[in-house]
Amino acid sequence: MARGAKPTTYHFTSEQSSIINGFIPDFEKEVKRVNKTLGKNNADLTAWKTATTTKILATDAFRGLSGSDIPLSGWRAVCLFTYTTY
Helix, strand or coil, X not given: CCCCCCCCXXXXXXXXXXXXXHCHHHHHHHHHHXXXXXXXXXXXXXXXXXXXXXXXXXCHHHHHHHHCCCCHHHHHHHHHHHHHCC
């Protein structure tokens, strides 16, 4: 018998994933612009990811997320994670 809490799963629609992934070229440009050494914990890059995620989650394609069982902060973290792990 499994123990512990079930992991929360996040499923973006294909439209939502396309929107998130559509910012990858901008992300790559931003990395080259502000983080030439590819160092960790770059404040400018973190600010870009946060601002971009906020902009993405405010679009019509993501409006229904705030009514889901998962808090919006969880969706925000997953969206940020997309860029952090790219």
